[in-house]
Amino acid sequence: MQTENVIEIRNLSKVYRDFWGRRKVQALKSLSLDVKKGEVFGLLGPNGSGKTTTLKLLLGLLFPSDGEIRVLGKPAADVDKNERIGYLPEESYLYRFLNAEETLEFYGRLFKMPAEERRKRADELIKQVGLDHARRRQLKEYSKGMTRRIGLAQALINDPDLVMLDEPTSGLDPIGTREMKDMIIRLKEQGKTVVMCSHLLADVQDVCDRIAILYAGELKVMGRVDELLSEQDETQLLTSRLNDEALAEVRQVLERHNAKMLKVGHPTASLEDLFLRTVDESRARPGRRFMPGEDGAAGTPAPAPAATPES
Amino acid sequence: MNRLSSRNRKVVYLVGMIVLLVPIIVLGMPAASGEGSGGYLARLRQEHDLGETSLGEVDPSSATMNLVLLGLRGVATNILWMQLQEQKETKQWFQMKATTDSITQLQPHFLKVWQYHGWNLAFNVSAEWDQVEDRYYWVKEGTKFTMQGSRRNERFPELYWDVGNMLGKKIGRSDEWQFFRRFYKSDPNTKLFEGGPDPEISRFGASEFEDNYLASKYWFHVANDKEESQAQHIMMRMVFRQYPARAQMDYADALQREGLFGERTGQAWAEAYRDWTEQYRTGDPGFGQxxxxxxxxxxxxxxxxxxxxxxxxxxxxxxxxxxxxxxxxxxxVSYRYWRTRSDAESRGKTEAAHREIFEGQKLFREGRLLESKEMLEAGMEKFASLLEDYPSLTSDDGFIEEGLMAVLYWRHIHTLLEIPFPENFALRKLWEKEAARIPSLEIDFRRDNGIG
Amino acid sequence: MNFNPLPYPIGQAVIFWLILFGSVTGIVLAIALFTSLVARGLKGPAAVLGQVRDFAVDMIRLSPRRVFALSSLTFKEAIRRKALLIFVVFALLFMFGGWFLSGTGERPDEQARVYISFVLRVIGWLTLPVVLLLSCWGIPEDIRARSLHTVVTKPARRNEIFLGRFLGFSAVGSIIVVIMGVVGYFWIVRQTPSDLVARVPRYGDLAFLDREGNPGRGVNVGDMWEFRSYVEGATRARGLWRFKDVYPGDNPDEGLVLESRFEAFRTHKGDMERGLLCELSFFNPETELRVRHRPFQVKEFSQNEIKIDRKLSMYDEETNTTKEVDLFDDLITDGTLYVEARAIDPGQYLGMARPDLFIRMANRPFYVGYAKAVFGIWMMAILVVALGVTASCFVKGPVATLLTLTFLIIGQGFREFMDRMVFQNLNNVLAGGGPVESWIRLIRHMNPQVPMEPGVSTSIIQFVDARMFDLLWIVQHIVPDFRHFRMAPYIANGFDVNFESAIVPGLAVMFGYLLPCLLLGYFSLKLRELEAK
Incomplete structure (x- = not known):
């Protein structure tokens, strides 16, 4: 189960060219990564780092300049794979003149599913995303949050095995964000694979099993979120609240073992730190794969599936 | 403000549209035929003689077309002219008429265009058709078209003159004049006009319009009225102004040509004389004044x-x-000749001379030779004395030919009856003076009577 | 435009289409294989063939359900974008249309012609811009708004997207055409006082005998229009018609009704009180039997109906008796009827062209002909939709609109000119040379008859002109002939729309373009990245 790859990307490059075929931007440079079945995978990166490009290459909306992609064991350009894929675009690019019911009806018809089931699922999804009160209103009258929700509903209409979410929480209020994250976790619980890209780090940290950080079209960091964020040189004790005496005693014990108490408080290590460090490092030393362990911390990120050539 | 639902708002719009349409129809509907019809504006226009910058009647459809075309009127007109040319070449006459109408809708105040197309319909298109009834239909179309143009350009005399000319010359002087004049009084489209005239060109058969030449005289009169305030550019002013009187003469002459003699013809000539020298019946000074x-x-x-x-x-x-x-x-303008002519023709003696010669010829064709001979002799006698009274008539082609033809008939009767041709006869002087004309007249005589 | 419906050689057309389509496809494929081989080595041709295979697979696995979903989406989109507001314009035109159409009150048939042409023109002019704009902006707008992303990431195939768009816009066009057609019908019927019918003509072939009685042509009496040939009266000149498939109708006692529309030309006044006389005679070349029919007066530019009884009497000169002849049994063999037309008046001429004499079959109701004419407009709208959707698959909205509009204008307005130019060029009868040469002649005030002085520059000019004509030839073969959809002349002239010479070519043109459009649209969508730039 762990070994089954839902997505395999090998040496993927993408060059945008202008009308005359001249090279304009290299959006992706030799990207290789795998996404395993049942995991929530996050693609991170600043604007223009290539994460949306990667997603669109996976969906066949863009064609790779070089390299290979297999999604659900099929090439990205294959239409049949779409039967098992759900996609939520960055902004919900839906048909604004349709209402919620018509939207789900329309997208549902594009899949091979009986009419009965289609109607049932549409009804369920509308309720699930909390649009029951607005099901007959045209999408152009929807608020941003409502549009995201109907977008998610259309992505799930076919009960997909693989869900791709482009900035799923952008534009949502805290409650909406929470609901979206719960939904993603629920999808994972249902055994679905989720690939999302985002720059809202807290969200990624909360839901993703593994992440990849891209910068300027290059893969900089990849690994399990818990591993990437754990500081191996430090030990964190979590106790119930201690009074001052007890604290002093603990300090003594530590001194005896030649250790120092660095900080007393609540753990705050976050993905944000990692992200910012990665970006800073990439700016300082372009072209190098960033190793979180290098600057003192001896973290070993999960090895990349294929050797990524340095620079 | 916003309490109306989307549907209700649409209903309000719809009602608003309908409400706005009502005044458009009430105000803007163009007049159909006859007075007092059409929308309020159309009636006002008739009442007050107002028009597009007082040039003439405005056709709302024409104004709308120009509005819709924005600045592309010139382009559209050019395309229409090309289309017209093609339709003319491929003999699609009715479509061509429709194109013509469109062109004048686009350029309602372009006099030359009206003149050109009116002429084209009445003369060129008419001649393309074989049957006389059809030809007459197109003469009428051309005339009506020009009439329409004159209404659109009320201040200008040209088109009025053109209408007069078509009603007079085209109907009364073309090869088919005998048919056309008859058709004018009783239109060949009996289904529509029930044997009466076409009301559009004869003003519903009003007595001043009972003859095409009288109708023509009326239009020339109007042209003269307009000409007093707006100069025309067709011909010398004096020549232009003679036409009402000349139409009256043509009328009298046509009656004679058709063999109608007697009081009516005499009166027609007498009126022509008055028109020419003294005063029109309308009170306007006569041409000579x-x-x-x-x-x-x-x-x-x-x-x-x-x-x-x-x-x-x-x-x-x-x-x-x-x-x-x-x-x-x-x-x-041959003023003196027409003065003499109308004066002479209005006398009873002249009338009798014409009638007797005409009757004599008719009797000849009926084979009543002796009666014909007598009649011709009486006519020739009066004709000779007429020429003595009005010597200037001896240089008039019509009179010369009429006299010579009478002699030719008379001479032929002698041949047929095998009696000698007398040495001396009433018109001998004319016969000898104009001997050069005899051979060609003889050909006409033989052809008219089927003599080999 | 002369009204001369010729039968359409559908067999030839299909073969020609197959050749053209096959060779163009072949050339494109060959170029693709070659360039891909040069660019990417052996992997290239494999990819090209893969695309071809994909097309086949996509066509086989085409799902009507998805096409229906996409087309109903398209339909809803058009309706909600207020495409049907066009009916307001339509209603206004009809409410006030009567004001603009001046009446030639004396000729009800001509009035009907004006109304019919008006209605059909309005339907065409209102429908075409709407479907053109809709179809040219649909897909580009979809790409721009990226709503297409949510569709192509579902299992919707590119051909399904193309077909869904095409069928959806076609449905919009159909609704507009049908509603306008029905309203227009009642409008015509209400405006026109006389009863309208669709006459059904059966045309034959025409040959001429000259004044000595030898096969040849008639005379040109000076018309620029060479449509009619003139036959001189009281000579051996004849117009000879051959009609095929003439059989007795339902009522065996009935003969035939012929209709003629000859033109008269007089060289002298003659008898003005009657029209020129024309005599028809029927003869059977097998039995040498010849029956002269009673002469009739030619009434120009209108319908001259001639009733031919089944039993005809003829005077037999040999026996000096009158005998009776049966039209169908004695004069027609194998359904073929020969009719001779001659002018009787000496020195006068009758002008004849093929459609000037025909057999009148039983009339059809007016709405039949009218419906067919509206069908013609419909076919045109469908073709415009196909072209528009195709263009919108590879260029953006404004460009697609211009492109389709250009096709429409060239295919309708410049077709005749283009055909003439190409014909003259191929037959070396083009006066004044090609565009560059003509231009130089214009500037230098050179007569088109004067040859260009030989030299390098002339060779260059002629070479460029020749390539221009090649280009024109290509355009002529690519741009559809929209004239085939013009059925208005039929019913405006009071005829039924002929199936073989009007409906068949219309259908042929429409279907002839659908497959190439589908191919082009499919590959344009498939081979381009749908990311808006």
């Missing part, structure tokens, strides 16, 4: 020596100059 300006000042064609002297004094030019210019102007 009008003053025309020459390098020697104003001249009046009907002028005695005393009148000329007075005018010369007024304009301070010499009497000789005045006389020369008067005479020159008289020559241009």
């Amino acid at each position: 009008e003053i025309f300006y020459t390098p020697a000042g104003g001249v009046r064609l009907e002028a005695s020596e005393a009148d000329m002297r007075e005018l010369a004094k007024k304009d301070s030019v010499s009497l000789r100059d005045k006389r020369t210019w008067t005479s020159r102007y008289q020559d241009i």
Whole structure:
């Protein structure tokens, strides 16, 4: 189960060219990564780092300049794979003149599913995303949050095995964000694979099993979120609240073992730190794969599936 | 404000549209045929004689078309002209008429266009058709078209004159004149007009329009009225102004050509004489009483020596100059000839001469030779004395040919009856003087009577 | 435009289409294989063939359900974008249309012609811009708004997207055409006082005998229009018609009704009170039997109906008796009827062209002909939709609109000119040379008859002109002939719309373009990245 790859990307490059075929931007440079079945995978990166490009290459909306992609064991350009894929675009690019019911009806018809089931699922999804009160209103009258929700509903209409979410929480209020994250976790619980890209780090940290950080079209960091964020040189004790005496005693014990108490408080290590460090490092030393362990911390990120050539 | 639902708002819009349409229809509907019809604006326009910058009647459809075309009127007109040319080449006459209408809708105040198309319909298209009834239909189309143009351009005399010319010359003088004149009084489209005239060109059969030439006279009159405030550009002013009187003469002449003699013809000629020299029945001064300006000042064609002297004094030019210019102007329109002619024709003797010669010829064709001979002799007698009374008529082609033809008939009767041709006869002087014309007239005579 | 419906050689057309389509496809494929081989080595041709295979697979696995979903989406989109507001314009035109159409009250048939042409023109002019704009902006707008992303990431195939768009816009066009057609019908019927029918003509072939009686042509009496040939009266000149498939109708006692529309030309006044006389005679070349029919007066530019009884009497000169002849049994063999037309008046001429004499079959109701004419407009709208959707698959909205509009204008307005130019060029009868040469002649005030002085520059000019004509030839073969959809002349002239010479070519043109459009649209969508730039 762990070994089954839902997505395999090998040496993927993408060059945008202008009308005359001249090279304009290299959006992706030799990207290789795998996404395993049942995991929530996050693609991170600043604007223009290539994460949306990667997603669109996976969906066949863009064609790779070089390299290979297999999604659900099929090439990205294959239409049949779409039967098992759900996609939520960055902004919900839906048909604004349709209402919620018509939207789900329309997208549902594009899949091979009986009419009965289609109607049932549409009804369920509308309720699930909390649009029951607005099901007959045209999408152009929807608020941003409502549009995201109907977008998610259309992505799930076919009960997909693989869900791709482009900035799923952008534009949502805290409650909406929470609901979206719960939904993603629920999808994972249902055994679905989720690939999302985002720059809202807290969200990624909360839901993703593994992440990849891209910068300027290059893969900089990849690994399990818990591993990437754990500081191996430090030990964190979590106790119930201690009074001052007890604290002093603990300090003594530590001194005896030649250790120092660095900080007393609540753990705050976050993905944000990692992200910012990665970006800073990439700016300082372009072209190098960033190793979180290098600057003192001896973290070993999960090895990349294929050797990524340095620079 | 926003309490209305989307549907209700749409209903309000719809109602608003309908409400706005009502005044458009009430105000803007164009007049159909006849007075007092059409929308309020159309009626007002009729009432107050108003038009597009007072040039003439405005057709709302024409104005709309120009509005819709924005600035592309010129392009559209060019395309229509090309289309017209093609339709003409491929003989699609009705479509061509429709194109013509469209062109004039786009350019309602372009006189030349009206003139050109009116002429084209009445003369060219008409001639393309084989049956006389069809030809007459197209003459009418051309005339009606020009009438329409005159209404759109009320201030200008040209198109009125054109209508007069079509009603007069085209109907009364073309090859088919005998048919056309009959059709004018009783339209060949009996289904529509029930044997009566076409009301559009004969003003519903009003008595002043009972004959095409009288109708023509009316239109020439109107043209003259317009001409007093707006100069025309067709011909010399004096020539232009003679037409109402000339139409009256044509009318009288046509009656004669058709063999209608008697009081009516005489009266027609008498009226022609009055129109020419004294005064129209409408009270307007007759043609001869009008003053025309020459390098020697104003001249009046009907002028005695005393009148000329007075005018010369007024304009301070010499009497000789005045006389020369008067005479020159008289020559241009053959003033003296028409004066004499209408005077002579209005006399009972002339009428009798014409009638007897005409009757005599008719009797000949019926084979009643002896009666014909007698009738012709009586006619020739009166004809000879007529020529003596009005010597200037001896240089008139119509009179010369009428006299010679009478002699030819008379001579042929002698041949047929095998009696000698007398040495002396009433028109001998004319016969000898105009001997050169005889051979060609003889051909006509033989052809008309089927003599090999 | 002369009204001369010729039968359409559908067999030839299909073969020609197959050749053209096959060779163009072949050339494109060959170029693709070659360039891909050069660019990417052996992998290239494999990819090209893979695309071809994909097309086949996509066509086989085409799902009507998805096409229906996409087309109903398209339909809803058009309706909600207020495409049907066009009916307001339509209603206004009809409410006030009567004001603009001046009446030639004396000729009800001509009035009907004006109304019919008006209605059909309005339907065409209102429908075409709407479907053109809709179809040219649909897909580009979809790409721009990226709503297409949510569709192509579902299992919707590119051909399904193309077909869905095409069918959806076609449905919009159909609704507009049908509603306008029905309203227009009642409008015509209400405006026109006389009863309208669709006459059904059966045309034959025409040959001429000259004044000596030898096969040849008639005379040109000076018309620029060479449509009619003139036959001189009281000579041996004849117009000879051959009609095929003439059989007795339902009522065996009935003969035939012929209709003629000859033109008269007089060289002298003649008898003005009657029209020129024309005599028809029927003869059977097998039995040498010849029956002269009673002469009739030619009434120009209108319908001259001639009733031919089944039993005809003829005077037999040999026996000096009158005998009776049966039209169908004695004069017609194998359904073929020969009719001779001659002018009787000496020195006068009758002008004849093929459609000037025909057999009148039983009339059809007016709405039949009218419906067919509206069908013609419909086919045109469908073709415009196909072209528009195709263009919108590879260029953006404004460009697609211009492109389709250009096709429409060239295919309708410049077709005749283009055909003439190409014909003259191929037959070396083009006066004044090609565009560059003509231009130089214009500037230098050179007569088109004067040859260009030989030299390098002339060779260059002629070479460029020749390539221009090649280009024109290509355009002529690519741009659809929209004239085939013009059925208005039929019913405006009071005829039924002929199936073989009007409906068949219309259908042929429409279907002839659908497959190439589908191919082009499919590959344009498939081979381009749908990311808006």
